[in-house]
Structures are given as structure tokens and as C-alpha cells.
Amino acid sequence: MRAFIALPVTGAALDGLVRLQQQLPAGRPLPEENLHLTLAFLDDQPEEALEMLHENLALIRAAPFAVHLHGLEMFGKALAVRGSLSGPLSALQQSVQTAARAAGILLPRRRFRPHVTFARLTGAAPAAYLAKNAAATLPPLQADRFSLFASSLRPQGALHEELAQYPLY
Numbered sequence: 001m002r003a004f005i006a007l008p009v010t011g012a013a014l015d016g017l018v019r020l021q022q023q024l025p026a027g028r029p030l031p032e033e034n035l036h037l038t039l040a041f042l043d044d045q046p047e048e049a050l051e052m053l054h055e056n057l058a059l060i061r062a063a064p065f066a067v068h069l070h071g072l073e074m075f076g077k078a079l080a081v082r083g084s085l086s087g088p089l090s091a092l093q094q095s096v097q098t099a100a101r102a103a104g105i106l107l108p109r110r111r112f113r114p115h116v117t118f119a120r121l122t123g124a125a126p127a128a129y130l131a132k133n134a135a136a137t138l139p140p141l142q143a144d145r146f147s148l149f150a151s152s153l154r155p156q157g158a159l160h161e162e163l164a165q166y167p168l169y
Helices: 011-023 047-057 087-102 127-133
Strands: 002-008 036-044 065-075 078-083 115-120 137-143 145-152 159-167
Touching (some): 011 065, 011 115, 011 137, 036 145, 047 087, 065 115, 065 127, 087 137
Antiparallel strands (some): 002 036, 002 145, 065 078, 078 115
């Protein structure tokens, strides 16, 4: 099963991203339920590994925190808003990676660049939109939980299903 672990985008941060999507002159906005900040992409994993991972993730303890969202960034044809890498976010991401590795899941070693993808572009990036919103600041993402998601690829876009939630307290 193709899976990932992420912070769901909710509340005022979600409202801010929807406003950015509504102003987008071209491309395909992602559905609201697909907006998230990825902590670890797991790729395809056997169910047994995901069950062990679920047990490991349930042991993670962290206090709620805010992720500041500001500035746009392109990842290929994906349009995203950047998230600030704070101590609490970095610690949670490291805990998630440790839990995944303890479940036997191999993760690529790459620098963590927090972001929330909110649209896919089909042609050239709309220069005026990018210039206008380059320094956009959105309401912070209030991280009060993280989730394990399954992801199915479809021609009209990925479908994400939340498999489990892990509260932060």
C-alpha cells in the first residue's frame, strides 16, 4: 500500500490555502482533504510493516505547535507554500522517521523541506500570480495531530485516505 505520514491542514491555514487556490489563474487546485504537510513519504509498503509502524507512531509524544506558512515554491509542476522548520516540527519529523525505520521501512536520506502542495500546474507557471504571492504569509498550521495516510494514484489526481490519527498533547 502506498502511504505517507503528514500533518493535516485545517482551520485558518486551510482557509488561507483555499484563498490562494481561488486566485490561481491556471492549473488544478488540490482538493481540501488532500492538503497536508508531509513528515515522511513511505512509498509502497506491506500491510505488516504499516501495522508495526502504527504501533510505533502511537508511542510518539509531542506537544501541539504551530507551523508558520509563508512564501510560494515550485516543485516541478507542483505549487506549494513553504513551512518554517521549527524545533518542534523537526523533532516530530525525526520521531516519525525513527518509528518508520524501526518498523523496517527504508526511507531516503534527504533534507526535510516542509511545505504544503496546493496545486498542480499543467503549463508554465503563472508569472503574475507567483510575483503577487511570492511572499504570501498564511495563518499558521496548528499541529494538534499527525496522521498515517494511504494514497491511491488516479488519472484525475491522488486520493488520500486517513488510516489513523495520532494526537499531540
